[in-house]
Amino acid sequence: MKLKKLIAIGLATVLTFSLVGCGSKDSKKDTKETATKTESTKSSDDASASKLDYQKVVFGETGKDLSTTIKFFSHKTDLKENGTYDKLIAKFNETYPNIKVEVEATTTYADDALLRLTSDNWGDIMMIPAVDKNELSKYFMPYGTYDQLSTQYNYITNWMYKGDVYGMPSAANAQGIVYNKKVFTDAGITSIPKTPDEFIAALQAIKDKTKAIPLYTNYAAGWTLGAWDAYIGGSATGDADFQNRVLPYQKDPFADRKDGTGPYALYKILYDAVNKGLTEEDYTTTDWEGCKGMINKGEIGCMALGSWAVSQMQAAGDNGADIGYMSFPISVNGTQYATAGPDYCYGINAKSSDDNKLASELFVKFMVEQSGLAFSEGSLPIVKSDTKLPELFSAFQGVEFVVDTPAEEGKEDILNQVNTESELMINAGGNTKVAEIIEHAANKDESFDDIMADWNQKWSDAQDSVGVDVTK
Missing domain, CATH: 3.40.190.10 (Periplasmic binding protein-like II)
Structure with missing residues (x-):
């Protein structure tokens, strides 16, 4: 469903959400700082760009000196409330102590996530909501092509468009x-x-x-x-x-x-x-x-x-x-x-800074390949070797x-x-x-x-x- 159509249909929801999501006194400041950071950390050479290639990012090796804060918007309120996310982030920080991960979760995620996409300041990682596939590249960075990724991962076609994969399965x-x-x-x-x-x-x-x-x-x-x-x-x-x-x-x-x-x-x-x-x-x-x-x-x-x-x-x-x-x-x-x-699949904000994109890739790799969360949640194997x-x-x-x-x-x-x-x-x-x-x-x-x-x-x-x- 197009975002404009959703907003027209759900005006009351939009108004309610706008009071919660945009009511912070520091919202303009945050947006300005995010934009400044994005400009200051853009990649300027091929070596930096290669680090953003999901296939070339190696957990535990890539980005060891990276220091930044990323925001993760999730539908899993139970994992937020029972401390599971906190435990997983602590485990992630054993390898990447200078990458801070902030998690937000809501019980009305499907609608909230679509509304967040109307703003460039929604964070760095979200579970991809019901967007039109031809709009994926507008909001999310590609992890790579299906041909590249399908040798390692299962269930990656849901958010594939013209051969590029924009969503990595959480389970x-x-x-x-x-x-x-x-x-x-x-x-x-x-x-x-x-x-x-x-x-x-x-x-x-x-x-x-x-x-x-x-x-x-x-x-x-x-x-x-x-x-x-x-x-x-x-x-x-x-x-x-x-x-x-x-x-x-x-x-x-x-x-x-x-x-x-x-x-x-x-x-x-x-x-x-x-x-x-x-x-x-x-x-x-x-x-x-x-x-x-x-x-x-x-x-x-x-x-x-x-x-x-x-x-x-x-x-x-x-x-x-x-x-x-x-x-x-x-x-x-x-x-x-x-x-x-x-x-739901992890999507990384196409408009995040390069530092935050790389940190997000590392966190997604951890969640999919290292955390064990999918299996404990009763998931079929995401990684083909499992x-x-x-x-x-x-x-x-x-x-x-x-x-x-x-x-x-x-x-x-x-x-x-x-x-x-x-x-x-x-x-x-x-x-x-x-x-x-x-x-x-x-x-x-x-x-x-x-x-x-x-x-x-x-x-x-x-x-x-x-x-x-x-x-x-």
């Missing part, structure tokens, strides 16, 4: 369902549900035989609803091409395939669960922080979240061993698939991981354009449409088929507007 998730194993056992569920019908039947059993909420929607948090979009590719279709090479061009992609697969079947699971009373009594009162302890204690049966959430649920109480992770309940010709891809899978994927036997194929060269912007014109924003912060599924299902004021027909119409109109050559 990589497989998309599935967080669940309480004891609740499922108490409900008499003896095998992992593999189809929508089996999953709804499991939720009904939990409601009938336990006191737990079968499926917790996390409606009130808003951003958590984005998990449902994340299943739309590999998990729902088994097709690595679907997200970037099929969806933008397909006629009526939300139509019923009649075989329990595809986007229709995916979102219908949510609609049916809410419509049948298999979720919390009042979706408006859900509590993101509170749900962690609830599922740990067995008060919730399951939640639709990426694998990143498992460690948080396990750490939220005394029953961490009860928390498991299952693949999403759709099978394609008898096989289950799980979309696998990066979580092959060990976290224990949480023990229930994924027989499940095939699917990584989305990048868009074809020259067509990188098509999905963004159709997404924006349709306002559905699949996998790009379109949580409102998922919220509306919950609302209509609970209120029983619109059928699921009518919702999908409306989405198909919006998608078709957007394709026409963009000039997409639609395939059947």
